[in-house]
Amino acid sequence: MEELKNTLAAQGKRVFLIPVGASDALGSHGYINCYNEIVKQEKQMNIHFDSINLAIGSGGTYAGLWYGNEQARFNKKIIGYSVDNTAEEFKEEVTKIVLDIDEADESSKSAHNFDTIFINDNYVGEGYGLATDEELAFYIDFARSSGIILDPAYTGKAFRGLITEIKQGKYDDQENILFIHTGGLQGYTKEMRERIKDMLGK
Numbered sequence: 001m002e003e004l005k006n007t008l009a010a011q012g013k014r015v016f017l018i019p020v021g022a023s024d025a026l027g028s029h030g031y032i033n034c035y036n037e038i039v040k041q042e043k044q045m046n047i048h049f050d051s052i053n054l055a056i057g058s059g060g061t062y063a064g065l066w067y068g069n070e071q072a073r074f075n076k077k078i079i080g081y082s083v084d085n086t087a088e089e090f091k092e093e094v095t096k097i098v099l100d101i102d103e104a105d106e107s108s109k110s111a112h113n114f115d116t117i118f119i120n121d122n123y124v125g126e127g128y129g130l131a132t133d134e135e136l137a138f139y140i141d142f143a144r145s146s147g148i149i150l151d152p153a154y155t156g157k158a159f160r161g162l163i164t165e166i167k168q169g170k171y172d173d174q175e176n177i178l179f180i181h182t183g184g185l186q187g188y189t190k191e192m193r194e195r196i197k198d199m200l201g202k
Contacts, residue, residue: 023060023093025100031064032071032101038178039072049076050174055158055182056080056090056119057128063097065180066117077174079118081158084128087119094119123161129153129187135160136196153187 005015021027035052042048052069056062062080069076082090095114125132131139131152139156143149150156162179171177188196 021058021060023058025104028060028064028097031061032068035065035068049176049178051077051079052178053079053162054180055083055154057083059093063094081161082121083154083157087121090119091117123157151183151187154183155181
């Protein structure tokens with residue numbers, strides 16, 4: 001993308017590069033708005049979420065939610081479940097995006113407590129877009145019991161991680177837990193579908 005951008009810019013064209021996942025200061029504003037919508041719906045439903053949980057694959061969604069939470073000073077836990085990189089790598093990426101948001105908007109500058117960035121990288125498994133039979137079995141059982149389809153490349157890893165952590169008592173201090181389903185069907189490649197068919201046939 002950078003190479004193409006430079007080629008077009010050299011031709012005098014005005015180029016706007018959208019990074020993977022739109023994970024930059026501009027793209028993250030979508031999830032600052034999402035955070036504000038969550039707060040609005042909390043008031044309408046008379047409910048308070050102690051944590052917001054989500055998959056993190058490039059950092060923009062997490063950065064936006066974390067930034068919205070910090071600006072509102074509501075002290076919810078924003079917990080990201082990594083689907084590829086380490087917790088340290090994502091904390092660095094989220095920090096960079098947040099600082100870029102500050103730079104782009106003078107009115108939003110404030111001191112940040114980056115110690116409240118919580119990334120769990122224990123459920124990456126074999127990596128992005130890859131799934132073990134155990135993971136696929138979890139997605140199948142969840143779809144059968146709830147009617148909700150989890151993307152095996154992305155949301156599945158995060159939701160499985162959340163359920164595992166809940167069973168281990170890591171959320172015992174929380175009453176209401178919100179999980180944002182940000183992935184769809186893209187992870188169900190032909191190979192993945194064939195594996196599932198074989199598992200369902202057993």
